[in-house]
Amino acid sequence: MTLVPPDFLAPLLARPVAVLGGGGSGLAVGEVLAQLGTHGEVFDEKPGVGTAQNFTLAEARRHPLVVFSPGFAPRHAWLQTARAAGCTCLGELDFASLFWPGRLVAVTGTNGKTTLTEFLTHALTAAGGDAYAVGNIGFPFSHLITGQRDMGENTVAVCEVSSFQAETLQHFRADATLWTNFAEDHLERHPDLGAYFAAKWNLCTHTRSGALFAGTSVQRFARAFGRDLPPGAGVPSEGAAPDPQLAGTIFADYPQRENFLLALAWWRHEGRPVADLYAAARTFKLGRHRLTRIGEFHGVSFWNDSKATNFHAVEAALASFPGPVHLIAGGRSKGGDLSAFIQRIAGKIKHAWLIGETRTALAGHCAASRIPHTVCGTLEEAVRGAHAAARPGDHIVLSPAFASFDMFRGYTDRGDQFEKLVSNLGPTSTFQ
Numbered sequence: 162m163t164l165v166p167p168d169f170l171a172p173l174l175a176r177p178v179a180v181l182g183g184g185g186s187g188l189a190v191g192e193v194l195a196q197l198g199t200h201g202e203v204f205d206e207k208p209g210v211g212t213a214q215n216f217t218l219a220e221a222r223r224h225p226l227v228v229f230s231p232g233f234a235p236r237h238a239w240l241q242t243a244r245a246a247g248c249t250c251l252g253e254l255d256f257a258s259l260f261w262p263g264r265l266v267a268v269t270g271t272n273g274k275t276t277l278t279e280f281l282t283h284a285l286t287a288a289g290g291d292a293y294a295v296g297n298i299g300f301p302f303s304h305l306i307t308g309q310r311d312m313g314e315n316t317v318a319v320c321e322v323s324s325f326q327a328e329t330l331q332h333f334r335a336d337a338t339l340w341t342n343f344a345e346d347h348l349e350r351h352p353d354l355g356a357y358f359a360a361k362w363n364l365c366t367h368t369r370s371g372a373l374f375a376g377t378s379v380q381r382f383a384r385a386f387g388r389d390l391p392p393g394a395g396v397p398s399e400g401a402a403p404d405p406q407l408a409g410t411i412f413a414d415y416p417q418r419e420n421f422l423l424a425l426a427w428w429r430h431e432g433r434p435v436a437d438l439y440a441a442a443r444t445f446k447l448g449r450h451r452l453t454r455i456g457e458f459h460g461v462s463f464w465n466d467s468k469a470t471n472f473h474a475v476e477a478a479l480a481s482f483p484g485p486v487h488l489i490a491g492g493r494s495k496g497g498d499l500s501a502f503i504q505r506i507a508g509k510i511k512h513a514w515l516i517g518e519t520r521t522a523l524a525g526h527c528a529a530s531r532i533p534h535t536v537c538g539t540l541e542e543a544v545r546g547a548h549a550a551a552r553p554g555d556h557i558v559l560s561p562a563f564a565s566f567d568m569f570r571g572y573t574d575r576g577d578q579f580e581k582l583v584s585n586l587g588p589t590s591t592f593q
Contacts, residue, residue: 412442
């Protein structure tokens with residue numbers, strides 16, 4: 162695909178571009194710059210990554226354009242330095258969107274956005290369309306536009322947008338935005354819940370008129386924060402009656418039902434055959450680490466929900482079980498009212514096995530709510546302890562509620578290690 166920069170950007174590309182962050186999105190930006198015939202210099206605080214570990218005012222003055230990764234909050238010192246030097250600062254998602262020739266459907270939400278992004282891409286492809294999942298899903302938008310694919314105006318980029326990405330958008334324009342839900346999360350980055358909502362709301366302001374679809378909880382919080390959703394934007398995504406056409410699919414029950422209802426609202430808006438979406442639901446497979454039964458050992462079932470990195474996700478997972486479970490939880494804090502969270506889930510926990518940086522705080526709240534619990538030094542200790550205590554018919558669920566980076570490389574690594582530990586429990590285990 163030939164990349165043609167917009168008029169305002171072309172002069173900025175005449176000098177080296179500063180790329181803040183040497184991770185996946187930073188590398189993808191480098192691919193774009195190389196295709197444009199422009200040099201990029203990568204700055205990263207980690208030793209051995211990029212050109213330098215510090216971005217000074219002198220550096221900023223050499224780079225009229227700065228492209229930054231989502232990990233850089235708007236108030237990060239390096240971005241403040243760049244703005245003080247008069248640099249144009251663009252997030253990776255914003256930057257990539259300037260070169261995109263096709264349609265752009267954005268998906269956001271506290272939970273469900275990855276599954277909805279994958280499902281829409283699957284449904285569009287199954288219906289004969291040309292669609293790609295990009296963004297926060299783990300495939301940078303910048304990487305897609307440098308691929309050797311023939312992208313046209315009918316190609317659809319289904320873009321998962323996190324609050325980290327949404328809050329700094331300037332040029333990004335979505336043909337539609339699907340906002341699944343809203344709940345407490347990422348308060349380690351955003352000052353409060355209102356700021357977290359405002360970050361996601363910025364995506365709404367970068368969406369074509371009449372093409373915003375917001376779930377029930379989003380509507381509640383919009384009213385609470387004095388935001389007016391456009392007429393027709395609200396989708397009644399909670400408390401829906403059973404849909405016989407979804408029986409046997411992952412969308413048969415909440416919370417996945419919510420994802421389908423948001424997809425259906427947009428699908429109808431597009432005038433697409435509804436039968437095609439239901440057909441796609443029957444062939445869609447849920448991604449790994451999302452409340453999946455991974456096997457059974459001596460009558461005890463094990464469930465991997467490592468992607469549950471916030472309170473809302475854990476509550477939804479626990480609601481799907483008929484009775485209390487052995488819960489493995491803990492990790493790196495993302496802020497939020499821990500006491501209220503534990504009180505809400507107390508009746509769903511038979512025993513809590515606590516890991517990670519939050520294990521001591523969790524133990525205190527579990528004690529206050531009279532939840533049996535054990536503080537564990539490792540995930541292996543938690544798995545073996547839960548297995549020893551469980552009885553036939555019990556469920557052992559890894560649904561951490563927190564980020565994974567205190568003990569693991571990411572939620573995928575955490576889930577992989579959990580599955581490996583479970584598979585090593587004994588020779589009579591049966592696993593999917």
